[in-house]
Amino acid sequence: xxxxxxxxxxxxxxxxxxxxxxxxxxxxxxxxxxxxxxxxxxxxxxxxxxxxxxxxxxxxxxxxxxxxxxxxxxxxxxxxxxxxxxxxxxxxxxxxxxxxxxxxxxxxxxxxxxxxxxxxxxxxxxxxxxxxxxxxxxxxxxxxxxxxxxxxxxxxxxxxxxxxxxxxxxxxxxxxxxxxxxxxxxxxxxxxxxxxxxxxxxxxxxxxxxxxxxxxxxxxxxxxxxxxxxxxxxxxxxxxxxxxxxxxxxxxxxxxxxxxxxxxxxxxxxxxxxxxxxxxxxxxxxxxxxxxxxxxxxxxxxxxxxxxxxxxxxxxxxxxxxxxxxxxxxxxxxxxxxxxxxxxxxxxxxxxxxxxxxxxxxxxxxxxxxxxxxxxxxxxx
Numbered sequence: 001x002x003x004x005x006x007x008x009x010x011x012x013x014x015x016x017x018x019x020x021x022x023x024x025x026x027x028x029x030x031x032x033x034x035x036x037x038x039x040x041x042x043x044x045x046x047x048x049x050x051x052x053x054x055x056x057x058x059x060x061x062x063x064x065x066x067x068x069x070x071x072x073x074x075x076x077x078x079x080x081x082x083x084x085x086x087x088x089x090x091x092x093x094x095x096x097x098x099x100x101x102x103x104x105x106x107x108x109x110x111x112x113x114x115x116x117x118x119x120x121x122x123x124x125x126x127x128x129x130x131x132x133x134x135x136x137x138x139x140x141x142x143x144x145x146x147x148x149x150x151x152x153x154x155x156x157x158x159x160x161x162x163x164x165x166x167x168x169x170x171x172x173x174x175x176x177x178x179x180x181x182x183x184x185x186x187x188x189x190x191x192x193x194x195x196x197x198x199x200x201x202x203x204x205x206x207x208x209x210x211x212x213x214x215x216x217x218x219x220x221x222x223x224x225x226x227x228x229x230x231x232x233x234x235x236x237x238x239x240x241x242x243x244x245x246x247x248x249x250x251x252x253x254x255x256x257x258x259x260x261x262x263x264x265x266x267x268x269x270x271x272x273x274x275x276x277x278x279x280x281x282x283x284x285x286x287x288x289x290x291x292x293x294x295x296x297x298x299x300x301x302x303x304x305x306x307x308x309x310x311x312x313x314x315x316x317x318x319x320x321x322x323x324x325x326x327x328x329x330x331x332x333x334x335x336x337x338x339x340x341x342x343x344x345x346x347x348x349x350x351x352x353x354x355x356x357x358x359x360x361x362x363x364x365x366x367x368x369x370x371x372x373x374x375x376x377x378x379x380x381x
Contacts, residue, residue: 075140119173119349211251
C-alpha cells in the first residue's frame with residue numbers, strides 16, 4: 001500500500017485518524033469568554049507538541065484572555081507563520097445539549113469543529129510530520145495558537161503582528177469557503193462601535209414635553225448610520241442589539257446599540273470611522289456618546305498574495321483537488337498580517353459549513369488532502 005495522499009485508501013485512513021484527533025479537540029470546549037476553558041485546550045495542544053524536537057513558548061494571557069502558544073522549528077531567516085485560534089463562539093455545555101460531536105456520512109458535527117478546530121488540527125498534523133521526519137524546510141516554521149479571535153483578538157493582536165513581522169508569508173487555516181472549498185485572498189475590514197444615548201426621563205402622559213427621548217434620538221442615529229451603506233462599494237452596516245427605555249409610560253432616558261461595519265478598503269474604513277464617531281455630541285437635552293472604531297483592517301488582495309495563491313493551487317492539484325479563491329466579508333487574524341504587507345493566504349482549513357450555527361460541520365474526508373496542502377506549503381515556501 002502506498003502512503004501517497006493521492007491514493008484514495010490512504011487518504012480515507014489518514015482522514016479517519018485525523019478525525020479521531022479532532023474529536024479530542026472538539027470535546028475540550030473552549031469559549032472565548034472562559035479563558036480557563038481555552039487554556040485547557042492550549043494545555044492539550046502543548047502536550048502534543050512537547051515531545052517533538054521543536055521550540056515551545058507559552059505566552060501568558062493578558063486582558064482577561066487565555067494564553068498563546070508558539071511552536072517553532074529550527075532554522076534561520078524569515079519564517080512561514082501558521083496562525084490559528086483555539087477559541088470558539090460556543091458556551092460551555094453546548095457539547096452536552098445543542099451540539100454533541102457526531103459523524104453522519106461524510107459530515108462531522110460539533111461546536112467549533114469548522115471554525116476553526118479542524119484547520120488547527122490540520123496545521124499540527126503537517127507540523128508534526130515535518131518534525132518527526134526531520135524534514136529540512138526552506139524556512140523555519142512557526143505555529144501560533146491564540147485564545148480570542150472570536151472576540152476581536154484584543155489580547156493577542158500584538159503577538160500576531162510581532163510574529164508576522166518575522167515571517168516571509170502567513171498561512172491561516174480558517175475554514176475553506178462554501179461548497180467549492182475556496183481559500184481566501186482578501187477579506188473585508190470590520191469596525192465595531194457602541195452607541196450610548198442619554199435623554200431626560202418624564203411621565204409620558206402628564207409631562208411629555210419635559211422629557212427628551214433617548215429612544216427617539218437613537219432611531220435618528222440608526223437612520224444616519226444606515227444611510228452610509230454603499231453595497232456597491234462593499235460598505236455595509238448592521239445594528240444589533242439595540243436597547244432603551246423601561247416602560248411605555250416613561251419617556252426613555254437611556255438607549256443604545258452596537259454597530260458592525262464592513263469595508264473593502266482601508267480608505268473606506270477611515271471614512272466610516274470618522275463619519276460614525278462624528279455623530280456624537282449634545283443637542284436639545286440629548287447626549288450621544290459613541291465609542292469604538294475599526295477593529296480589523298481589510299485584507300486587500302495584492303500581487304504577492306496572488307503569487308502565494310498560485311503556489312497553493314498547484315499544491316492542491318498535487319493533492320488531488322481544485323482550489324479556487326474568493327474574497328470574504330468575514331474577518332480573521334489574516335486581516336492583521338496582510339495589513340502589515342506580509343503575503344497572507346487565508347481559508348486553508350477544512351471544507352464544511354454552518355460556522356456559528358447549530359449546523360456547524362466539516363466534510364471530514366477532506367482533512368487529509370487539505371492537510372497535505374499545508375504540509376506542502378510549509379516545506380516549499
